[in-house]
Amino acid sequence: MSDPAQMTEQDVADLADRLRAAAAAYYDTDTLAMSDAEYDAGIEQLRIAVAVDPYFAPAVADLLGAVAAGQSAGGDVEHPTMMGSLDKAPTLDALDALVHAIDGPVVVEPKLDGLAIRAVYRRGRLELVATRGDGRSGEDVTDKVRTLALDGLPARLTGADLSVEVRGEVFMADSRFPDAQEARASLGGAPFVNSRNAAAGILRKGDAAYAGLLSFAAYDVSPVADETAAADESYSNRLTLAEHAGVGTARALAPWLAGGAPVTTTTAVRAAVDALAARRAVLGFPIDGIVVKADADVDRARLGSGSRTPRWSVAYKYEAETALTRVVGITTAVGRTGRLAIRVEVAPVFVGGTTITFATGHNVTWMFERDVRVGDTVVIKRANDVIPYIESVVLDERPTDSEPWTAPATDPNGGEWDKSTLLWRSTDPSLSVGALVRYAVSRDALDVEGVGTEIVESLVEQGLVADIADLFGLTVETLTTLPLGEGRTLGSKNAVKIVAELDRAKGAAWNRVITALGIRMTGRTMGRRIAAALPTLDALRAASVETLAGIDGIGPKKAEVIRAGLDDLEARGVLDRLVAAGVHTGTEPDEAASAALPLAGMTVVVSGSVPGYSRTTVAELIEAQGGKASSSVSSTTSLLVSEPSTSSKYVKAAELGVRIVTPEEFLALLG
Numbered sequence: 001m002s003d004p005a006q007m008t009e010q011d012v013a014d015l016a017d018r019l020r021a022a023a024a025a026y027y028d029t030d031t032l033a034m035s036d037a038e039y040d041a042g043i044e045q046l047r048i049a050v051a052v053d054p055y056f057a058p059a060v061a062d063l064l065g066a067v068a069a070g071q072s073a074g075g076d077v078e079h080p081t082m083m084g085s086l087d088k089a090p091t092l093d094a095l096d097a098l099v100h101a102i103d104g105p106v107v108v109e110p111k112l113d114g115l116a117i118r119a120v121y122r123r124g125r126l127e128l129v130a131t132r133g134d135g136r137s138g139e140d141v142t143d144k145v146r147t148l149a150l151d152g153l154p155a156r157l158t159g160a161d162l163s164v165e166v167r168g169e170v171f172m173a174d175s176r177f178p179d180a181q182e183a184r185a186s187l188g189g190a191p192f193v194n195s196r197n198a199a200a201g202i203l204r205k206g207d208a209a210y211a212g213l214l215s216f217a218a219y220d221v222s223p224v225a226d227e228t229a230a231a232d233e234s235y236s237n238r239l240t241l242a243e244h245a246g247v248g249t250a251r252a253l254a255p256w257l258a259g260g261a262p263v264t265t266t267t268a269v270r271a272a273v274d275a276l277a278a279r280r281a282v283l284g285f286p287i288d289g290i291v292v293k294a295d296a297d298v299d300r301a302r303l304g305s306g307s308r309t310p311r312w313s314v315a316y317k318y319e320a321e322t323a324l325t326r327v328v329g330i331t332t333a334v335g336r337t338g339r340l341a342i343r344v345e346v347a348p349v350f351v352g353g354t355t356i357t358f359a360t361g362h363n364v365t366w367m368f369e370r371d372v373r374v375g376d377t378v379v380i381k382r383a384n385d386v387i388p389y390i391e392s393v394v395l396d397e398r399p400t401d402s403e404p405w406t407a408p409a410t411d412p413n414g415g416e417w418d419k420s421t422l423l424w425r426s427t428d429p430s431l432s433v434g435a436l437v438r439y440a441v442s443r444d445a446l447d448v449e450g451v452g453t454e455i456v457e458s459l460v461e462q463g464l465v466a467d468i469a470d471l472f473g474l475t476v477e478t479l480t481t482l483p484l485g486e487g488r489t490l491g492s493k494n495a496v497k498i499v500a501e502l503d504r505a506k507g508a509a510w511n512r513v514i515t516a517l518g519i520r521m522t523g524r525t526m527g528r529r530i531a532a533a534l535p536t537l538d539a540l541r542a543a544s545v546e547t548l549a550g551i552d553g554i555g556p557k558k559a560e561v562i563r564a565g566l567d568d569l570e571a572r573g574v575l576d577r578l579v580a581a582g583v584h585t586g587t588e589p590d591e592a593a594s595a596a597l598p599l600a601g602m603t604v605v606v607s608g609s610v611p612g613y614s615r616t617t618v619a620e621l622i623e624a625q626g627g628k629a630s631s632s633v634s635s636t637t638s639l640l641v642s643e644p645s646t647s648s649k650y651v652k653a654a655e656l657g658v659r660i661v662t663p664e665e666f667l668a669l670l671g
């Protein structure tokens with residue numbers, strides 16, 4: 001991005017064109033040309049350029065001054081008063097300034113990420129719904145809204161003969177997004193990019209197949225001009241009226257925010273900003289910031305409105321969860337369970353609090369649907385600590401010579417893929433042997449030091465190791481001469497070390513032995529749960545599909561896969577050979593002793609780190625002390641181990657009244 005103070009006329013014109021194209025896509029189509037953060041940064045750049053040289057102002061007046069960036073032509077329905085936009089507070093200090101200017105009660109609300117509409121009720125009946133359009137007039141979407149049956153915008157108000165106008169946001173709750181995608185696919189459309197885009201697309205079409213998927217939340221309520229209606233003196237009173245009549249409101253979506261009532265201090269507003277940010281990931285609906293507004297009509301009247309925005313309200317935007325970057329490569333590999341893993345490597349970009357270098361390619365079907373190509377500019381999203389993923393491809397920026405990605409026709413050994421599920425798998429066991437063995441010796445499993453990728457590959461290549469039991473048959477003699485490329489061998493010193501490590505690993509905890517078996521659908525967490533339910537190898541061998549299905553987190557489908565994995569190990573004699581090698585295979589628990597342990601009967605969640613422990617070892621510690629380690633906070637959680645923080649786990653635990661201890665207190669608790 002060039003320095004806004006140095007921009008030439010051509011720079012300004014080019015940037016303005018790009019932003020116009022993006023706004024047109026944003027407001028009028030189902031595609032996205034750039035991320036919101038990039039759009040906002042571009043607008044800010046133009047703003048500075050104009051401030052430095054007002055000569056540029058006329059050329060970008062639409063982008064800086066008009067609602068919907070001048071991209072909407074409006075519609076047949078005139079708005080009685082402007083449906084404007086909101087000024088953005090760039091800093092918390094700017095928010096404070098508004099609170100001081102209001103100098104009276106202020107309301108804080110989530111800033112919903114959807115699109116604005118206006119709805120008129122006369123004598124309790126929904127009469128008219130219009131889009132914001134260009135702010136002066138919009139399109140009549142009354143019939144579409146009736147067909148779509150928006151949650152929070154009833155066809156009839158409850159009780160009252162009320163005549164009232166509500167303005168607010170049409171949005172999609174997170175839980176509806178998968179249904180929307182399904183409905184979209186059944187209608188033959190390309191997948192929605194995100195939930196805002198889905199809400200806009202669905203309202204535009206008004207197809208009955210999308211009924212029940214959208215919601216409405218009011219952020220403005222006013223009497224209808226020619227009717228006698230409640231002209232309360234404050235916004236919050238009018239909200240109460242609307243809520244009682246059955247209309248959804250932004251306030252009601254976050255009733256805990258600022259204690260659900262107007263506040264008067266900058267401290268209270270800042271606390272609300274933090275509280276909403278902390279819960280952003282668990283709200284269940286999309287927001288991009290928080291809105292602060294005057295509550296009393298006298299304060300609103302005193303401050304007045306500008307041409308596009310009111311002076312008694314401001315929005316503060318949260319850190320973006322999406323960013324633009326470029327795809328630099330697409331790689332595939334066969335994972336430990338034979339699964340084809342697709343990785344989209346991207347140019348490093350800072351988003352959601354960390355630097356991202358890759359995104360998941362999900363599966364082959366997903367890659368084809370999205371048509372992600374090397375060289376593409378993409379919007380990458382990282383929210384809620386999940387693996388980053390590609391939200392959309394910016395087609396306008398696609399290099400002309402780019403080629404579609406093709407899936408590998410066969411597995412690396414030329415075998416056919418098993419395409420019976422979305423995740424393609426190779427059924428060639430030799431392909432996953434290396435990965436399986438590496439997994440077995442990894443830190444979360446047997447934790448064998450000194451056995452790196454090169455050694456494992458050579459062991460598999462030489463035919464010395466075909467499964468995990470073979471590891472324990474390795475001798476110093478064979479290992480010493482293990483070839484490692486360029487004529488090198490492992491040597492006796494390393495060989496002695498590895499054999500000693502493997503000897504130690506024979507005594508590994510039972511849950512780690514289970515993990516090391518590398519059965520599909522199991523990993524370190526499942527290894528612990530299975531070990532807790534089936535404390536010995538005999539119990540594991542005898543476990544029926546039903547028994548496995550009853551274990552926490554398994555269920556009938558996974559149970560079948562796990563049982564098949566056990567049968568396969570049995571058939572190849574792996575389990576017998578592990579016993580013969582003297583590997584630890586579990587012990588019957590002593591019920592009385594377990595009940596006396598400090599964490600007996602408790603469900604414990606750890607957020608952040610505990611000094612001296614990894615994620616796996618801390619979970620093992622909890623279970624060794626009689627507790628159950630869990631990763632999410634719920635009403636059944638007995639204890640949260642965490643430093644004080646604004647993380648969603650901490651906030652939720654505090655809200656539920658779950659006992660919270662610091663990592664140090666936790667360790668002290670266990671003596």
Ligand SMILES: NC(=O)c1ccc[n+]([C@@H]2O[C@H](COP(=O)([O-])OP(=O)(O)OC[C@H]3O[C@@H](n4cnc5c(N)ncnc54)[C@H](O)[C@@H]3O)[C@@H](O)[C@H]2O)c1
Pocket residue numbers: 022023026027032033034035036037039040067068069084085086109110111112113114115116168169219250291315
């Ligand atoms: N990605 C893109 O290409 C692209 C293009 C154009 C615009 N945009 C996004 O749109 C923004 C500008 O558009 P805008 O003027 O429509 O919206 P805005 O972000 O300036 O905010 C105003 C809107 O917020 C909504 N809102 C949600 N909750 C509210 C609440 N509680 N109280 C009051 N209003 C509430 C209303 O619909 C209102 O019209 C940009 O900042 C950018 O993020 C993105």
